[in-house]
Amino acid sequence: MLQINADYLAAGGNRHPSAADWDITGDVAFGADRNIALWRPQDPDSQGVFQILCGHQDVVNAVKFVPRAPHVLLSGSVDKNLIIWKKDERSGHYTNIQQLHHQDSDNHQSSINCITVASDSTIFASGAADGTVKIWSLDEKYEAFLQQTIVVTPRFFPLALALSPLAGAPNSYVLAVAGTKDIIQIYVRDPAVSTDFRLQATLAGHEGWIRSLEFTTESNDPDSDLLLSSASQDKYIRLWRIHQGKELPAAAPSADPSFGAFLPGKSLSNKAHRFKAQGLDFSATFEALLLGHDDWIYSARWRSGPSGIQLLSASADNSLAIWVPDPATGVWVTTTRLGEISAEKGSTTATGSTGGFWTGLWAPSGKTVISLGRTGSWRLWNYDAQQERWLQGIGISGHTQSITGIAWSKGGDYLLSTSSDQTTRLHAKWKRGSKESWHEMARPQIHGYDLNCIDSLGESQFVSGADEKLLRVFSEPKAVANLLSKLCGIKGSGIEEMPDAANMPVLGLSNKAIDAVEDGEEVLNGNGQGRDAVDPASIVHKSTLDLEQPPSEEHLSRHTLWPEIEKLYGHGYEISTLAASHDGSVIATACKASSIDHAVIRLFETKGWLEVKPPLTAHSLTVTKLRFSADDQYLLSVGRDRQWAVFRRDSDNKLTYTLSESDPKGHSRMILDSAWAPDSSDVFATAGRDKKVRVWAKDEGATTGFTCRSTISETHPVTAIDFLGKMLGDGVAYLAVGLETGFLAVHSVDIKKGFATQMLAVKYPRQDFLSLIFKVDSLTFSQHILKSIESYYTAGLETCSITERGWGIGHGTRNRERRQLIAGLFL
Incomplete structure (x- = not known):
C-alpha cells in the first residue's frame, strides 16, 4: 500500500466571534466553513494547520475547549448539531466521540451560535437561533446529557454566553446570555432551591446587539468578585461586577473621558440587581464603560496574569486593543493597540483594509495574541520583553470560499490557487537551515469577480479566468521574485527587467505596475491627478519589500500583487475552464454554455496575445475540462454533453488545432x-x-x-x-x-x-x-x-x-x- 502523509493545509477562518478558542495545551481550534482547523501558533517550526476535523454539515459558528476535561473540544454549527471531539493520546488527532443531532427533539432546532463552559467543571451551555439556551453536563466518558432548556424571554437570538461558578457558593453558577437585543440576562443556579438556572437580573445599557460575553475573577482570592465583559455593536465595552455580600461594592471611579473610562453625555446607571445563592447575598452592578473603538466590537477576552487582569478586544475598525485598570485610579485604559493604522481605514481590500477583526485570542502564557480578519487569515503578535512592545509574527492564511483551480509553476517550485473568494494565492516552501514549512508567499490577484480557473504560462506568468467573461494574464514583479529567491531558494530569470511591484487602483480590477522608492525619497502628486495629495496605494518603499520571513496579511494584500499584462476577450459567458500548452505558446479556453454557439473552444497565442480563429467546435454544452497532451500534439476536451473530443495540432502551423475525432456517447x-x-x-x-x-x-x-x-x-x-x-x-x-x-x-x-x-x-x-x-x-x-x-x-x-x-x-x-x-x- 502507498504511504500517505499531509505536508501542508491551508484553511480560511469563519467570520464569527465564537468560532475559535485557544486550549491550555497550545492548540487553537477555529471554524473553517463546515470544518474545524487545528493550529499551534507558538510552534517554533511554523508548520501551520496540522489537522482538520470533519463532521458538521454546515458552517461552524462556535468552538470551545473544556478546561477541566483534557483535550475535549465542543463545536456547534448552522446544521443545528453539537459535536464533542476528543484527542487520542496515541495518534495526537481529535476524533468525533458524540454528535447531538437536531433530529432529537430535545436538542437545538436551529443554528447554534455560541457555546460556553464552566471553568471548574464539565457543565456547558449552548445558544441557538431557535431562541433557546441549553444546559449540558459531560459524564466520565465525556458524553453530554441535557439538563435544562431555557427559552429566552423576551424573544431574541443568543449570540454570546458566559458561565462561571459563584465564589463562596458551592455548586452554584451564574450564566450570562445576550444577543440580538441590547440587554444581558443573568441566570443563577442555586442548588439549595433548584438544579435549574433561573432568571435573576436583566442588565441594560448597551444600544446595539451584544456579540461577546466573558467572566473572570478580579483576583486570585477565593472570595474575589466576578467581572463580566460585554462587547457590543454600539462600539462600546461594558464591565459588570458580581459581588458577594449585602453591602454594595464601591462605585466605579470617575475619570476624564480621554482615559476611555466613561462615555461623555451619557447617564451611567449603577442600579444594583440583587439575588441569592446557597443562602448568600449577591449583587450585579455596572462597573465601567470602555470606549476607544470606532466600529462594532466583536469580542472581548480576559486574561489573568501575575500583574493583574487584562482585556483584549477585537473590532470592525481593524484594530485590537489591550485594556488594563490604572493602578492609581482604577480607571480602565488602553495600553496597546494592534492592527491596521487609521489612515488605511476605508481603503479597498487590495490596498490594505481587512474589513475588521472578528475575534482576538490570548495565548495561555499571555505572551502571544492572535486575531482573525475578514480575509480569513490569522495575524499573530508576540510580546518582546526587552523592547517592551508587541511584534508581529508569522500567522496563517487560507481561502475563504471554494478553490476552483490550482496549478504548479512549470518548474514545480510553487503552487498557484484561485478561488470563489476572488483571490489568487501563491504557496511555496520557506527554507531556513534544516527547517522547512509551506506558507502563502504572495497574493498575485485580488479581483471583483469569482475566479474559476488558472494555469501557469511559465516560471513568471500565469493566466486566470473569472465570471467576468475574459481572461487576464499576469507577470511576476521583482518584489515577489526576490522574496521567493531569498526565502524559498527559487531562482528566477530576467528579474532586472521586472517591474518593482504592482497595485490596484481604487475601484479598479486591473493591477498596475509601479516603481518602488527609497525610504527618504519624497513623492509629489503620486496619484497622477495633479493634486497635492498622494495616493498611498501608489507608493511602496524598497525596504518594505525586503522581508526576513513569510509576508503578513497586510503585506500579502498590498505588496505582493502581480501586474496585469494582457486581457483576452471573446467568450459571451463566464469562463468555465482553461489550459495552457506545455510549451506556453497557446491558451485554450471555454465558457459556460447551453447552446452550440457558445460551447466553443477559443485558442489564444501568447506571443501577440491574439485569438487564433476560427474557434474549435465539437460540444453542445459547457466544456468542463481542457487538457493538452504532454507533447502538445493533442488537445482533449470533455463536457456536460457527455462527449469527449480530441483536436490535433497542425504540423506546419503550431497554433492551429483541428478536430481529429470525438465520441458523443463517451x-x-x-x-x-x-x-x-x-x-x-x-x-x-x-x-x-x-x-x-x-x-x-x-x-x-x-x-x-x-x-x-x-x-x-x-x-x-x-x-x-x-x-x-x-x-x-x-x-x-x-x-x-x-x-x-x-x-x-x-x-x-x-x-x-x-x-x-x-x-x-x-x-x-x-x-x-x-x-x-x-x-x-x-x-x-x-x-x-x-x-x-x-x-x-x-x-x-x-x-x-x-x-x-x-x-x-x-x-x-x-x-x-x-x-x-x-x-x-x-x-
Whole structure:
C-alpha cells in the first residue's frame, strides 16, 4: 500500500466571534466553513494547520475547549448539531466521540451560535437561533446529557454566553446570555432551591446587539468578585461586577473621558440587581464603560496574569486593543493597540483594509495574541520583553470560499490557487537551515469577480479566468521574485527587467505596475491627478519589500500583487475552464454554455496575445475540462454533453488545432474530468457522473481511433482524476481518482498488458474533491473541477505520497451560495 502523509493545509477562518478558542495545551481550534482547523501558533517550526476535523454539515459558528476535561473540544454549527471531539493520546488527532443531532427533539432546532463552559467543571451551555439556551453536563466518558432548556424571554437570538461558578457558593453558577437585543440576562443556579438556572437580573445599557460575553475573577482570592465583559455593536465595552455580600461594592471611579473610562453625555446607571445563592447575598452592578473603538466590537477576552487582569478586544475598525485598570485610579485604559493604522481605514481590500477583526485570542502564557480578519487569515503578535512592545509574527492564511483551480509553476517550485473568494494565492516552501514549512508567499490577484480557473504560462506568468467573461494574464514583479529567491531558494530569470511591484487602483480590477522608492525619497502628486495629495496605494518603499520571513496579511494584500499584462476577450459567458500548452505558446479556453454557439473552444497565442480563429467546435454544452497532451500534439476536451473530443495540432502551423475525432456517447452522463497518460498522446482517461472512469487508447501503430480499453467502476460520481507524470515499472501508469463523496483511490493501469487496472490505495479525504494535481520532479500536470460539489461526507483526511514524488490536493465544499475553501498540498 502507498504511504500517505499531509505536508501542508491551508484553511480560511469563519467570520464569527465564537468560532475559535485557544486550549491550555497550545492548540487553537477555529471554524473553517463546515470544518474545524487545528493550529499551534507558538510552534517554533511554523508548520501551520496540522489537522482538520470533519463532521458538521454546515458552517461552524462556535468552538470551545473544556478546561477541566483534557483535550475535549465542543463545536456547534448552522446544521443545528453539537459535536464533542476528543484527542487520542496515541495518534495526537481529535476524533468525533458524540454528535447531538437536531433530529432529537430535545436538542437545538436551529443554528447554534455560541457555546460556553464552566471553568471548574464539565457543565456547558449552548445558544441557538431557535431562541433557546441549553444546559449540558459531560459524564466520565465525556458524553453530554441535557439538563435544562431555557427559552429566552423576551424573544431574541443568543449570540454570546458566559458561565462561571459563584465564589463562596458551592455548586452554584451564574450564566450570562445576550444577543440580538441590547440587554444581558443573568441566570443563577442555586442548588439549595433548584438544579435549574433561573432568571435573576436583566442588565441594560448597551444600544446595539451584544456579540461577546466573558467572566473572570478580579483576583486570585477565593472570595474575589466576578467581572463580566460585554462587547457590543454600539462600539462600546461594558464591565459588570458580581459581588458577594449585602453591602454594595464601591462605585466605579470617575475619570476624564480621554482615559476611555466613561462615555461623555451619557447617564451611567449603577442600579444594583440583587439575588441569592446557597443562602448568600449577591449583587450585579455596572462597573465601567470602555470606549476607544470606532466600529462594532466583536469580542472581548480576559486574561489573568501575575500583574493583574487584562482585556483584549477585537473590532470592525481593524484594530485590537489591550485594556488594563490604572493602578492609581482604577480607571480602565488602553495600553496597546494592534492592527491596521487609521489612515488605511476605508481603503479597498487590495490596498490594505481587512474589513475588521472578528475575534482576538490570548495565548495561555499571555505572551502571544492572535486575531482573525475578514480575509480569513490569522495575524499573530508576540510580546518582546526587552523592547517592551508587541511584534508581529508569522500567522496563517487560507481561502475563504471554494478553490476552483490550482496549478504548479512549470518548474514545480510553487503552487498557484484561485478561488470563489476572488483571490489568487501563491504557496511555496520557506527554507531556513534544516527547517522547512509551506506558507502563502504572495497574493498575485485580488479581483471583483469569482475566479474559476488558472494555469501557469511559465516560471513568471500565469493566466486566470473569472465570471467576468475574459481572461487576464499576469507577470511576476521583482518584489515577489526576490522574496521567493531569498526565502524559498527559487531562482528566477530576467528579474532586472521586472517591474518593482504592482497595485490596484481604487475601484479598479486591473493591477498596475509601479516603481518602488527609497525610504527618504519624497513623492509629489503620486496619484497622477495633479493634486497635492498622494495616493498611498501608489507608493511602496524598497525596504518594505525586503522581508526576513513569510509576508503578513497586510503585506500579502498590498505588496505582493502581480501586474496585469494582457486581457483576452471573446467568450459571451463566464469562463468555465482553461489550459495552457506545455510549451506556453497557446491558451485554450471555454465558457459556460447551453447552446452550440457558445460551447466553443477559443485558442489564444501568447506571443501577440491574439485569438487564433476560427474557434474549435465539437460540444453542445459547457466544456468542463481542457487538457493538452504532454507533447502538445493533442488537445482533449470533455463536457456536460457527455462527449469527449480530441483536436490535433497542425504540423506546419503550431497554433492551429483541428478536430481529429470525438465520441458523443463517451459516458452515459456528463463528463467532469479527463487526463492524459504520462509521456503519451495515445492514452487518456475520462471520468463522469455515471460513476465510471474510462481509459481510451489507440490500437498499437494506429494514428487515429481512440477506443475504450478499460473501465473502472466506482460507487459514486467521479469528479477528479489525474495521472502521475511518469510511468512506473514497465508501462505502468498511476491514476488518482476522487469521488463526489470524498473517497480517494489510486489505481495502477498496465498499458502494456491489456490495460489491466488494480486499486493500490484507498483513502477518505475530509472533503469532496474540487481539484487534483500531480507534481513529479520538474514536470507538472494540473486538474480542477469547475462544477461545485454539494454533497458532503464525513471521514478522516489522508492523502497520497508516492516514493520521492508528490502530488497536491485542493478540496472544498459548497453550502447553498456560500462556499469555503479547504486546501491541501501534499508531498
